[in-house]
Amino acid sequence: MTTPDSPLSPPSIGVDVGGTKIATGVLIGDELHARHVQPTPETGWEAVLDAVAAQVQALRAQHPQVTRVGVGVPGPLAEGRTRVKFAPNIYGFTDVPLVQGLEDRLGLRVVLENDAKAAALAEAHLGAARGTASSVYVTVSTGIGSGIVLGGRVWRGHHGIAGELGHVTVMPGGPVSGAGLDGALEAVASGTAIARDASYALNREVSTAEAFALAQSGHPAAGRVVSQALRHIGVALADLQKFLDPEVFVIGGGVAKVGDFFFAGIQAAADEYAGPFAPVTLRRAQLGTDAGVIGAALAARLEGL
Amino acid sequence: MTTPDSPLSPPSIGVDVGGTKIATGVLIGDELHARHVQPTPETGWEAVLDAVAAQVQALRAQHPQVTRVGVGVPGPLAEGRTRVKFAPNIYGFTDVPLVQGLEDRLGLRVVLENDAKAAALAEAHLGAARGTASSVYVTVSTGIGSGIVLGGRVWRGHHGIAGELGHVTVMPGGPVSGAGLDGALEAVASGTAIARDASYALNREVSTAEAFALAQSGHPAAGRVVSQALRHIGVALADLQKFLDPEVFVIGGGVAKVGDFFFAGIQAAADEYAGPFAPVTLRRAQLGTDAGVIGAALAARLEGL
Amino acid sequence: MTTPDSPLSPPSIGVDVGGTKIATGVLIGDELHARHVQPTPETGWEAVLDAVAAQVQALRAQHPQVTRVGVGVPGPLAEGRTRVKFAPNIYGFTDVPLVQGLEDRLGLRVVLENDAKAAALAEAHLGAARGTASSVYVTVSTGIGSGIVLGGRVWRGHHGIAGELGHVTVMPGGPVSGAGLDGALEAVASGTAIARDASYALNREVSTAEAFALAQSGHPAAGRVVSQALRHIGVALADLQKFLDPEVFVIGGGVAKVGDFFFAGIQAAADEYAGPFAPVTLRRAQLGTDAGVIGAALAARLEGL
Amino acid sequence: MTTPDSPLSPPSIGVDVGGTKIATGVLIGDELHARHVQPTPETGWEAVLDAVAAQVQALRAQHPQVTRVGVGVPGPLAEGRTRVKFAPNIYGFTDVPLVQGLEDRLGLRVVLENDAKAAALAEAHLGAARGTASSVYVTVSTGIGSGIVLGGRVWRGHHGIAGELGHVTVMPGGPVSGAGLDGALEAVASGTAIARDASYALNREVSTAEAFALAQSGHPAAGRVVSQALRHIGVALADLQKFLDPEVFVIGGGVAKVGDFFFAGIQAAADEYAGPFAPVTLRRAQLGTDAGVIGAALAARLEGL
Known part of the structure; x- marks a missing residue:
């Protein structure tokens, strides 16, 4: 298993997009830093992506060395995990080209993950498992x-x-x-x-x-x-x-x-x-509501390793 | 089986007490006469018994030869079918001494039956069975x-x-x-x-x-x-x-x-x-909403035969 | 319920035909008398009927007042309980006109019953129920x-x-x-x-x-x-x-x-x-192996009452 | 997946020990060579190991370059897959130190596998999957x-x-x-x-x-x-x-x-x-009775890769 504090554990930003709030943070080694929560926009998926991008940029202002971004979403994914088929709890989240949309906004590689799988990853690496x-x-x-x-x-x-x-x-x-x-x-x-x-x-x-x-x-x-x-x-x-x-x-x-x-x-x-x-x-x-952010960050960290 | 048109088929009054309405009629041979429907009082079981008694007396004014009265109620019975344990759909119908209460009001022998059993009896004698x-x-x-x-x-x-x-x-x-x-x-x-x-x-x-x-x-x-x-x-x-x-x-x-x-x-x-x-x-x-009244009347007819 | 010692309880002979033995007895009031057991012939149903008839006649020699005979058989019955469809445990017992065959041999009315129903009757009248x-x-x-x-x-x-x-x-x-x-x-x-x-x-x-x-x-x-x-x-x-x-x-x-x-x-x-x-x-x-004989006798006793 | 004809596909000997016969062969690339079947000794596990070792040595006389040996057995394994707990269909096969016993006899590294898992491996690499x-x-x-x-x-x-x-x-x-x-x-x-x-x-x-x-x-x-x-x-x-x-x-x-x-x-x-x-x-x-031998050989081939 790739352990989180190995040289193979680059820091990464995690984003957990939920129906009512967007949680973000930076995972450095085993620790989640700069936790932040904001309401989920209810005016369509583009507004959600705008909000996510703005918050990621704010985090990068503090942690410019972090270039990996992982996003967790409560719904099934498609096309090599680049699109969200639908997320029933998020207003307007149907057939969203999330990876392309965020990469365009950020100029960074973005990794998408289903939120349950993200939580599984978080608990496996840094939680109960x-x-x-x-x-x-x-x-x-x-x-x-x-x-x-x-x-x-x-x-x-x-x-x-x-x-x-x-x-x-x-x-x-x-x-x-x-x-x-x-x-x-x-x-x-x-x-x-x-x-x-x-x-x-x-x-x-x-x-x-x-x-x-x-x-x-x-x-x-x-x-x-x-x-x-x-x-x-x-x-x-x-x-x-x-x-x-x-x-x-x-x-x-x-x-x-x-x-x-x-x-x-x-x-x-x-x-x-x-x-x-x-x-x-x-x-x-063990990770409670942080599991989603941590897992999204881990998904980004592990990509390509 | 006692067939309804035999000499063993005295006429009888049937009463079907439901949550919203009280249906009554006189069963003579195979035929239900003088069908009548009124709202079920919602001020307690004594008011329901008063209403039933009044309607039975009205029927007897037309059919004075009828001395048997059967009453069907949607709930479990007790004490030799003289009391209603409870009828969840009728306001205030808990532990009701129905037979005594009606016999006091009418001066006639009253037979009590559960409504599903009354319907079973009706369909068996005069309906689909x-x-x-x-x-x-x-x-x-x-x-x-x-x-x-x-x-x-x-x-x-x-x-x-x-x-x-x-x-x-x-x-x-x-x-x-x-x-x-x-x-x-x-x-x-x-x-x-x-x-x-x-x-x-x-x-x-x-x-x-x-x-x-x-x-x-x-x-x-x-x-x-x-x-x-x-x-x-x-x-x-x-x-x-x-x-x-x-x-x-x-x-x-x-x-x-x-x-x-x-x-x-x-x-x-x-x-x-x-x-x-x-x-x-x-x-x-076959008997639709008449099954309750017919069955109650049959219950009275068959009592003692 | 017809109680066994009422004036409605005439004595009767019971026969329980099983795969290996034929048990017989006379039921007088509540008591089974003259129990007898013999092997079941294995040469076909006519031989079984001959053996049953011989034993019934032997019982009647002792109890000439008994005119009712009941027979229990382990198998399904047909034609108004006059024939045995088949009794898988008795050699050659397929489509047996048992009532006719025994009545011809005995000159008495014979009542046929399924053995489980006979036992049910026996336990209900004289056993555990x-x-x-x-x-x-x-x-x-x-x-x-x-x-x-x-x-x-x-x-x-x-x-x-x-x-x-x-x-x-x-x-x-x-x-x-x-x-x-x-x-x-x-x-x-x-x-x-x-x-x-x-x-x-x-x-x-x-x-x-x-x-x-x-x-x-x-x-x-x-x-x-x-x-x-x-x-x-x-x-x-x-x-x-x-x-x-x-x-x-x-x-x-x-x-x-x-x-x-x-x-x-x-x-x-x-x-x-x-x-x-x-x-x-x-x-x-409660009646153990006597249930079959007693029940067959009860079936005969109750017939026509 | 390691493909069988890659440079990572060294040849290996497979042995399938069953209740009645022992099958052996040499897997070179995708092909099973030198198939051989002999009866399973019924005088205890040491005799079985002797028979297996003799046949492996015969195969190595023809294919001296083959140094890997895999053995499949129909039963659960223990101690890091070095022992057979029991193989109910093979006489005397209870708590058998199979790896040690064969390595002592052969001077070669031996890999042990359960026979169903061996067949799974065979079908996955060279059969239906x-x-x-x-x-x-x-x-x-x-x-x-x-x-x-x-x-x-x-x-x-x-x-x-x-x-x-x-x-x-x-x-x-x-x-x-x-x-x-x-x-x-x-x-x-x-x-x-x-x-x-x-x-x-x-x-x-x-x-x-x-x-x-x-x-x-x-x-x-x-x-x-x-x-x-x-x-x-x-x-x-x-x-x-x-x-x-x-x-x-x-x-x-x-x-x-x-x-x-x-x-x-x-x-x-x-x-x-x-x-x-x-x-x-x-x-x-697809591999029928060869699945066990091929799978055992694959287990040996894959070990350490």
Whole structure:
């Protein structure tokens, strides 16, 4: 693995473009410097690129030696990771030629990365999976996604879809996902699925957080909703352990903030279905909201190495 | 079976108390006379009983020979079918001593029946299952319920819960019902479940009706939601055929109004899982909104026979 | 319910024709008298009928007042219960005009019954379900079958298939039954299924009895095989409780002889899936190998009453 | 990927040790030379090593320039791939210090590989997945196993268990595997599972081959057994496509010899559950029984490169 403080670790700028804010920073060795957050413009993608470019130039005024720029975006990429197909949470972000647009504005090489893969990279190099040769970062929030890091690099797969953990089939005949498949993991175990199922079971609007709170306080129906969801996640991770055998799983995302109760539920099912093969090692994500910026910066750092 | 036009068919008054309206009528032989509908009072159960009593007295002014009164209510009953435990859709209807309250007001013998069982009785004697020795009436609406009629009488079971078809387990690990059980039929295949799952799959509010419309027009995700639901219903009915072997299933309820597409989906799955044992015969409910009044009147007619 | 010692309880002869032996007796009131067992002839059905007739005549020599004869056979019946379609365990027993054949030989009215239904009747009137208004007798042996008794009488259903509990679907996509259906209860939970799955899991021939012995002694894989099977049975019984709501389930058959461990496993799953509706009451069959003779005699006694 | 005819492709000797025979050969560039097959000694592992060493020396007499030796064995490895834990099909092969034992006998460096991983390597470099950057070799025979090849190298995972595809969970509550897990892929879809389930469904001993023959000729129960098994495999491969996104799956093993019918069944389910993500590309293994020798030779060739 390329370690971040080796001579092969040039400093780089990371940009995490989200639906409400743009976070930026400079990654020097293992440290993120000059963290900065600004609102995401809501007047179209060109305005977003303008804002990103202005902030990158401001950072370069302080760190002129930094020539690498990485950008993370919450959506699927296309054309050799030069375009964003769409980012549903960012206003006007459909079919955006992001790399070309920023390189024109900056005169620098720009590297684009999906935000979950960026977070996976950040946790693998500088977070909960630091020092491992293989890790899978799993984010459980409104959906379920993952990023696979092997030998320090993101594993993308042949069609670039590797990591679509939310869409593996865990209960044939079960709820149908946005992708039209029945029984997909995120359709039965994401935060949205938990809120949906708890709302149905309790016959009133129940948020994911409330579902967990009720489950922890012993509410039978909410408890069953939550335990089924965690069980499905745990069985899925045990399956990945047996198939890919990563060193660790790093679990992040909004739902993971529930903490011990959440992790214990997943671990129990994972242990049960790991069987005699190998233990499933779960770790909590460490980098929090910085993961996106750090991961984007790492993507830029690793490009071409 | 006691046929409705036998000498054993005294005329009776039927009352169907719903959340928004109270329907009444007089059943003479096979014919419902003097249909009447009024709004359900929303000031508590005593007002509801007053309104029912007033209307029954008005009917008796026209039909003084009628001394039997049956009342159907959408909720579970208690104490030998003399009390209503609760009727969630009727304001203030919790622990209502309905039989005593009406008998005091009317000076007549009153028979209380659950509304789904009343509808089952109506369809068995005068509707889609007329002439059969056994039938199961299945209602697919916001929930899924059923009423079993054997030899012309409602089968109640030892604890009075017979017919809780919505709560049989069809997909262990699946969505949790209001009763706290995972994978119950109504949690995967009721109108509410279809709307819930279609809304999730399409990531916007989708009604049951729209889910069916989309499925019929070829929308893949909506189609999968609906076909899974119909399949679960069909498999459940095939199981009941093999276990109880009724002559027919009568299918009613709001969702059944979808028509051919709905019935074809259920029939296909039922045929597949009936196997070599016996065919599953589905019929559409015939009595529509009159089923409740007719069934309540039949409940009164059959009492003591 | 017709109680056995009422004036409506005429004495009758019961015959239980099995694959290896024919058992007979005279039921007077609640008591079985003159039990007799002889080998089943293996030279064709006419020889079997000759042997049955000879033994019935011997019983009538002692009990000349008895004119009713009931015969139980392990197979499906046809033509108004006058013929046996086939009895796979009895040599040459295919399409046997049993009632005609015996009535010709005896000059008495003969009543034919399926052996599981006969046992259900026996347990309902004189065994574990005595005094109940409704019961389901479940036999777990090489297959899984059941007999439903409502109001003291066998419930046969419209096509005569009622009670095919072994063929209800409990795990879609699971093992295929002899009837060609995937995930049928007996394909996942019968004695044969348990032996089959334990043999697979342990990679050697394991009998049903050994599978239970291993499970009880803590063998993980055998334990999982057995607990899954018992769980499937328990969930199925909970479903029947919610749908038919019988007063009790009587469990018999060779596998039930395992005893406490077997019943506890079923009860736990039944309790879990009964939810808030009504408890599932399990009782052990009491009549053992006499159930068939007693039930056949009861079938004759009840005929025409 | 290291291509086999590059200057980085030194010739090597491959040895495939099976339960009944030992196959050997010399891999020069893309070509396997001097194929040789002899019976596997049945007098203990030392005799097996003697036989292997003698044959390797015979090959080296003809090809003295070859100094690399790779050995494939059907069982799990230990201690940095220097020992065989056990090989259930080879007499006496438990805890065998294979590398040390052969290096002592030969005075050459010996590389040990699991036979499924060797076959995966062979198909990836010189067989059905030649020219791909990533492939998963799946063998469907008495069990189900797989080997993952990424960038021309076997992916082993952190604990060395990567590729245990037969043990991923596809039907919770289903048949229990030898590893004690319910619903594992090989417990529901391997050749052994198909024969077991077909034998149960048909109530007689049915081989895997006969099950397929019956299924192809339209036998309903056998057809359902086989189609369920193929469906489970197809869904599992679609899940791996979404998670790991390999360029191709290469399918081999005894069951795959069924041909078109087998592949069509898997492809249909894989297509259904691939959804909109990426197609699942299935290819038939090309190297047949040579895969083991070629893969062992490749393992030796690649070692240290």
